[in-house]
Amino acid sequence: MSAEHRSPFPRNGHPLSTYSEEVVRVPRAGTLYDVLELILDRGMVIDIFVRVSLVGIEILKIDARIVVASVDTYLRFAEACNRLDLENDSTSRTVPELFGGSMTKSVGKAGAKKAAHSVGDKVKQAVGVGGDGDEDEDEQEEERPRRSKPARSRSAGSERTRRHRDED
């Protein structure tokens, strides 16, 4: 079974919106989840103050953080790895096809990407879906827009979010 068959949303349907920023790897605008650990673990503490309950925060954190180290991920990596034919002449075609050379908008890349959700994916998922168990989050479905970040590819983000929502 090939990687693209696993993906519920083959991305060749949205090549530009989905790939433009990934291909160029422009640093993306961060989300709340990109600074969650700073808000929670940095900043000043005054020892005679107490801290509000962080009950539930672990779920929020786990949602925001990557889960690469799963057997499922390993198996997908292995599958992708085994499909590579490095020696064969067709390498020049299959490799970029499979794993998205910088200019290739390929389904295979989406598969590999999906195999190991990037932090960004999980972040978007957490932001978009509000999967932290809070019942009061619906009104904040969309991340608060950052100032002076018009270049942020929201379409890519929402596409991913959709994808995850359907997956989960």
Next chain:
Amino acid sequence: MTASGIYVYGIVGRSHPLSANAAGVGEPPAPVRLLPADDLAVVVSAAHPGLRARRRDLMAHQGLLMTLAEAGPVLPMRFGMVAPDEATVLAGVAAHHSEHVAVLERLDSRVEMNIKITPVQDNLAALIREDPVVRRIREETRRYPSYEANVRLGEAVASGLRRRAAAAAARLPAELAGTGGTVDDMRPGPDVEGCVLNMSFLMPRREEGRFRGVAERFAADHMDRLELRVTGPLPCYSFVAPEPVPARA
């Protein structure tokens, strides 16, 4: 709902402006006010019973501090600091008054920028070519395919990608430090699973553009190995220590 304490957002200079409709944590959002403390002021609101770390409250904390930071230096508190009453707030701040003043001075016109770097998975061919361990396990897996062999191979791939990304990412701090005055200080952030680098940088607000330029160029140079996310400008969460944290290049 009755207040059960005072939520503390941060410390600012006495004359720091505060928007009349500044909203804090809680639902409905608690009105925010300044509590004068000598030549400083403490940014506070009521803390309602049952207040806990919800996404909405985290964003309120962060949003308020971002707005405050635009108008002048702010000493941001860690999320969730609550005192039972005003007297305790004032006592807590007074105990380290001169340090707070020094830190505020240091943070004046400065922002924190955070960079996180994660591995990318789209260059398996290069990994196999260049990583002898992955190549060996792949050959073994091809000769003796099994579930366990595949797990082992995948694990080797994951750690190989991570190693490649980490090796490239390790060069970023030096590149940013070498940009001549763009960065005043840097400090590693807490470990974030999946990130090979999580680093915060203290810099003059006006240098944000230059900083982003360096980060973008770095990301482009290493796009086959890593993905880079820049977040900021942020309240200077990582630089509230009274003594400058030594920069590590």
